[in-house]
Amino acid sequence: MGISVKRAAILLLPIVLAACAGGDDGRGIAFDDDRGGVNQPFPDNYRAELLAFMRTYLNNPVGVHDAALAQPVQRTVGGRVRYVTCLRFTPRESDGSYRELRERAVLYVNGRLDRMVENASDVCAGAVYTAFPELGKLTR
Template sequence: MVFRTVRLMVVLCPLIIAGACNRYIEGHYPQGTVQGEANVPPVNYRADTVAFLRTYLNDPRGIRDAAITEPVLRDVGRAKRYALCVRFNARKTTGGYEGSKERLIVFLAGKLDTMIDARRDDCSGMTYQPFPELERL
């Protein structure tokens, strides 16, 4: 009986989490999540991005080829949000470099909300600028 319950939990938990994450990324925020205007342009987007990546990356030292775009209002899932793209080549836990990857960073009410791996068309048409602040971590 215990093994049956454990197997059921192993199957159901990832499905529940995936469903919740999918709704979150598509712009379905529970009422009361955002106080005030959801689409306030981010003011300190560079500093917010550096602070987030300092905690997100396993090894934030020695980042190469960092570049960032200006935040623009765009469709993210089913909602319009300010978003930007950031591209960098970070170290893996083994010490080597993982290769340059693009990430899409979404802002909610002027604050960094989430970061996801960018799909092919997420960052197309956006102009990258050098991002030396990230390389100095």
């Protein structure tokens, strides 16, 4: 019982395509080239991008208290240079109460919001915060 040539070609196609997609330098494929060096562009729209992200990140984006934001600064995170902005806020819980103040680091790659880091104490050490009232005005 042999396998047909056509069936073998169909089975090997994903492997062949994966091999073609990789670069010669051994790096993976990324939508946006991660420069990772000191030439990261400043995230010009960081406030608007952060507000859009927080609308989806928070279970209830309405009624956030004590929102404060630090200006983006370059820091080395995970061995790569990133623009990082630090955020403090007290979200409204599902029962309507407010609990502890939270601190998060928001990382930018190539000028765009990449991810939020929940354990931000090291990354945000020494951050200078200013009021971020826009976060407290979010709606659903």
